Amino acid sequence: MCEQCSVADEDRPDARISRRTLIAGLGLGAAVAGATVFASPASAATLKNGAWCNPALGYFPSGGHYGASRPGGAHAGQDVTNSTGTAIYAASAGTVVRRQWGGGLGGRTGYAIVIAHGNGVYTYYGHLSVYRVALNQRVSTGQRIADMGASGNVTGPHLHFETHTGGLGSTVNPVTYLAARGVDLGGGWSRLDPGARGARVRTIQYLMNQRGYGLVVDGYYGSVSVSAVKRFQSARGLVADGQVGPATWPKLVYSLSAGANGNHVRALQTALNKHSAGLAVDGDFGSVTNSAVRAYQSANRLVVDGNAGAITWRALVG
Numbered sequence: 001m002c003e004q005c006s007v008a009d010e011d012r013p014d015a016r017i018s019r020r021t022l023i024a025g026l027g028l029g030a031a032v033a034g035a036t037v038f039a040s041p042a043s044a045a046t047l048k049n050g051a052w053c054n055p056a057l058g059y060f061p062s063g064g065h066y067g068a069s070r071p072g073g074a075h076a077g078q079d080v081t082n083s084t085g086t087a088i089y090a091a092s093a094g095t096v097v098r099r100q101w102g103g104g105l106g107g108r109t110g111y112a113i114v115i116a117h118g119n120g121v122y123t124y125y126g127h128l129s130v131y132r133v134a135l136n137q138r139v140s141t142g143q144r145i146a147d148m149g150a151s152g153n154v155t156g157p158h159l160h161f162e163t164h165t166g167g168l169g170s171t172v173n174p175v176t177y178l179a180a181r182g183v184d185l186g187g188g189w190s191r192l193d194p195g196a197r198g199a200r201v202r203t204i205q206y207l208m209n210q211r212g213y214g215l216v217v218d219g220y221y222g223s224v225s226v227s228a229v230k231r232f233q234s235a236r237g238l239v240a241d242g243q244v245g246p247a248t249w250p251k252l253v254y255s256l257s258a259g260a261n262g263n264h265v266r267a268l269q270t271a272l273n274k275h276s277a278g279l280a281v282d283g284d285f286g287s288v289t290n291s292a293v294r295a296y297q298s299a300n301r302l303v304v305d306g307n308a309g310a311i312t313w314r315a316l317v318g
């Protein structure tokens with residue numbers, strides 16, 4: 001975990017709690033204000049809209065939680081531990097606004113990246129070993145941006161991950177922030193609600209088409225796709241709520257290996273491409289796709305066997 005990651009201006013526990021609560025409120029307000037097409041409180045559910053994903057696979061080390069006591073303040077992020085070289089992905093689309101030691105923020109250490117997501121929302125990735133994007137580069141959700149490392153003042157390799165809302169420097173708990181957006185920080189199946197968009201929706205649509213649903217693969221989880229998923233859920237004895245989450249994903253994915261061909265392979269290729277694989281989505285699980293699966297498994301510290309089973313899928317769509 002981090003020895004020195006701290007927030008210099010948040011040194012009194014009482015002030016920290018009240019400010020954090022205020023910031024959380026501002027963050028929600030900004031998110032709702034930005035989503036002008038939604039008018040009702042039910043729009044909160046649409047935060048699970050595919051815009052966010054897991055920045056790294058790993059586990060939470062003891063004492064690495066948000067708000068943990070640190071010299072000079074409180075721990076400003078959540079630590080995710082894995083080995084040096086583990087892939088770090090952009091948690092959401094945005095622009096790389098910092099790529100420097102400490103991210104240009106007081107109290108942080110190590111090689112760091114800050115991504116601006118708009119509406120005053122930023123994410124911070126610290127203790128990196130390798131940068132894989134340039135300053136001012138636009139990045140997409142799930143794009144590989146760096147490798148995990150142990151730069152700065154640490155006891156071992158890990159990602160120090162922060163979420164800022166209401167401006168750079170105003171941190172909120174990354175675990176709860178991401179959970180509200182359908183992401184299980186550190187690893188786990190994602191949750192996508194009706195209205196979601198993006199690569200994971202195309203993945204779902206391809207998987208559904210392999211099962212004969214005949215959906216248009218447009219990356220929009222609208223009424224036609226939702227209705228089809230509800231029918232699939234009913235047929236599998238699941239709650240037919242239209243949310244593709246930890247109960248539905250395992251029944252939706254296929255265990256795939258070299259030689260497979262079809263829409264389920266297109267789903268796999270689409271999911272790999274979300275993480276910078278750059279594959280042609282041709283439905284052919286040939287040597288190129290096999291290499292991409294192995295590279296992804298290696299970069300995420302999974303068993304490297306070239307087969308896409310449930311654990312690999314969970315990481316891919318998380």
Ligand SMILES: [Zn+2]
Pocket residue numbers: 001002005064075077078079159160161
């Ligand atoms: Zn940390």
